Amino acid sequence: MDDLKAKYLAQISDASDEAALEDIRIAALGKKGEISLQMRELGKMTPEERQVAGPALNALKDEVNSALIAKKAGLADAALNERLKTEWLDVTLPGRGRAAGTIHPISQVTQEVSAIFADLGFSVAEGPQIEDDWHNFDALNIPSHHPARGEMDTFYMHRDEGDNRPPHVLRTHTSPVQIRSMLEKGAPLRIICPGRVYRADYDQTHTPMFHQVEGLAIDTDISMANLKWVLEEFVKAFFEVDGVELRFRASHFPFTEPSAEVDIRCSWDNGQLKVGEGDDWLEILGSGMVHPKVLEAGGIDPAKWQGFAFGMGIDRIAMLKYGIPDLRAFFDSDLRWLRNYGFSALDQPDLASGLSR
């Protein structure tokens, strides 16, 4: 029996393909195979003989079977390996392209600003961009002869012959939204008003359209000191710095009193702004306590309510934060610019994960 075992195991080991293996299986374990035939002989044996030969034959059968299975798996592996060798691909070829879109810096920064002020309880108010004279000027304490009107480079809308109303304007600031919000919602009120504004000016640093965000907070006890805190917190959150120093300089706006221009301490390093350090001051916004006449125009009693307002350029703070040099390029839609300065669609700014990546 040992001979038998040795013979088949040797044959199996030498088999070169599955067909040869099958032949061996039939020769050994097939119906008429050598081992099968011997097993058939067991019936003719005495019980004593059978007790010895039975287990031995079974063991032989199992052993040959296992060897066959193992060899078969080995052969299959070898065949697969052979095939895979032929299936080489150039993995350095580029993958299939997928277009990546971008979000414009103005949209991104508007969302950043909204996220910060949302945390302080400010909601976002919007309004018409073609405005009437009253909402854009008079309600904001800028009467028709006020020099500020001339300084604002206002765009006027066409008036038909016979229509004697003062011409509508393209809003020169988002302040008319403050008036509309006051009239609609009353006090107390906390809003920011982001959006497009227009001034007839075009040069290296001015475009006839740009973006502003204004803020307005009205309550019974809001002071200019609160305004300073809010702006400090905003600047820290927006520029993502721990400390920042703001300087309030007395100034004049018709719609606030007292008024202040606000500078931040900064330094310039190779044209890149660093906020919160250095010896330079950078003017970033105008602000003040809402003028009683403006509150009145908004239907709010200035004897009972008071509050602050501020306004800054979205494009401007985007340029400062992200190091974008030229305002005019914001509106040119140059693909190279959009791809370089744009943001990923999934890059949603929020306070939990931080505003910028």
Next chain:
Amino acid sequence: MKFTLSWLKDHLETDASVDEIAYALTDLGLEVEGIENPSARLAGFTIGHVTSAEKHPDADKLRVCQVETDEGPLQIICGAPNAREGINVVVAKPGVYVPGIDTTIGVGKIRGVESYGMMCSEREMELSDEHDGIIELPSGEVGERFVDWLAEHDPAKVDTVIEIAITPNRPDALGVRGIARDLAARGLGTLKARDVAPIEANFKSPIGVSIDKDTTDGCPVFFGRLVKGVKNGPSPAWLQDVLKAIGLRPINFLVDVTNFFTYDRNRPLHVFDADKVKGNLRVYRAKGDERLTALDDKEYGLQPGMMLIGDDTGPESIAGIMGGAASGCNEDTVNVFVESAFWDPIEIAHTGRKLKINSDARYRFERGVDPEFSPIGLDHAVRMIMDHAGGEASEMVVAGEIPDHSRAYKLDTDRVQSLVGMEIPAKTQRATLEALGFTLKGDMAQVPSWRPDVQGEADLVEEVARIASLTKLEGKPLTRTNSGVPKPILTPMQQREQTLRRTIAALGYNECVTYSFIDAAAAALFGNEGDATQLENPISSEMSHMRPALLPGLLQAAARNQARGFADMALFEVGPAFHGGEPGEQHLLASGLLVGHTGPKDVHGARRAVDIYDVKADAEAALAAMGAPAKVQIMRGAADWWHPGRHGMMCLGPKKVLAVFGEIHPKVLKAMDVKGPAMGFTLWPAEVPFPKAKSAARPALHLRDLQAVERDFAFVVDADVEALTLVNAAAGSDKALIEDVRVFDEFIGGALGEGKKSLAITVRLQPTEKTLTDEEIEALAAKVIEKVTKATGGTLRG
């Protein structure tokens, strides 16, 4: 507004340094825009003494000088004719920058002889145009800094010039005295008295003044004096120096006096050559046919109602804005009539704007000068004229009355603290106002005549806060409106806009922000009619109309990018479009534009030209992101900037268009210089209905255990049969069982013949209760075929 330090010190007794003054000015709201300090520029120049001057061996006009300096004797070659032994000179040693020749001095050889510096002329140091020779100083020690010598002997030459920005509410700071008053209130010194001695008048002015009745509102008061027998000519050096320092050109003494008081006291004056005035002066309103050549030598046509000053021959001056050339003063003027009037700011502003004259007088009158100071300013000027040019003054001519400007407001010191959020003691508040010229009676503050801007209590708060310094303000936390987790603040529409923007970007589009205005031709191409959205004063003809749609801006952007060599692009914008010229006639749109191919050439052959099915899928994805119903009707017949056969409107009913997608009309592309074809979509976010009941819960998920079965069918139909008709017919054959019908193949022409096409669909059956038998499936298939052939007139493809 420019002034010099010494001019300021004429009004302000102070020891403060330039830096302290500059800091205070900016902090007070008089923002310093620039400081020019000549002594800094000249700091390197020192005084030397020429001990010998020999002729240069190789040049007739050059001298080899030995000059004693703070660094010992130096040899300097000099070409000036006055370079000689024994004089005190100004020396620039090697390393010193000489501004007038824009050169830093080095050691050099001139015609073979070494020179260790330079002796300078006034022009070389930009002190004057004097260049006839080097400076000879009458005094000075060797080694002394030249600027120190100048400060002692000729201070005007090293006077610091400060330029500040003036906000429109501060006309008083358009005079040096007003600036000094602010600084004194801040505690930087004390205001000097600068009163004028009374004018002794011995005769009546032969020139009288009258104001027409209909003009007294524009010119409430007019003062004048005639000074006879003056000797006009160039101004004294000090006056020329201060005018030059602030960038004004000295003209002649009489004119310079008016310019001086314009800046010194914010008191514009006018001088008439009395001998050129015929008869009396009259203030009146123009009829509209008057013409006048003003002092700028330009001729102006007056419009009806504009105020003039005229004599018997006609107009002589555009009131409050600019005098006339004919009656102006020149060097030969002997008798001068000085005018000091008060003009209504609003009228001056309107007239100035219409005539486009920007003069110092207009600038000041339209912001508001001090009416009370009108006669006093007149006497200051007359006094200065008589002191320097002699002559005798007439009695004062007066027409009209100084307008009553008196008003008082309550100073509520508690309210000041509550508004500013700073502790400012009541005593300090009162003292501040008094220092600024307010008079306090109880808690009522009487406003000084030079502060037309102060019109209410809030203005008092501003004055107090400004002088107290807002820089000192310390931030105080703003209390939160609710103590818990901040609530979301965006409206559903704002959320939708944000989602839409990010969805479209995620689909591979680059977001653009294009101008809200476009040119008339582009506006017309996109449906603009009439003038309602036209700008009255566009900045250029490319920006003349408010955009009726976003696509024109994107198409122009595409054209610009094509010109830069980019052929493939996906651009989008989310923003307002304008359907009228009234406030609120704007609507939010989102538009996308695909031009060129899906991507660059690649090894996978995936690149293909973009087509309408790209924009259709993108529009569908964007609509889905906004929560639009999954099933929309597709209709044709959108606006004519779309390809008539290649666009579809996605609608909920015939009137409710949520989106349009399609190919842009080739004519539009041609007109806008875009190499096409180009595919676009436009979405109307506000048209997509919001869910009625807001609940975060999702519809329950019903999973079927039974396997779905799919069957394919191909139909031959007329080429103009729309796939949706076929799909809807198939789906309608058993709404319970058929889960989905998809078109998976379209084949046109070939063996099918002209005008025919084959559409192949997969119908997916989802049994709900038991597995379908072959018979049931066959029965359903027959029903699908019947419904489709009935609906489309087609046949099952054999």
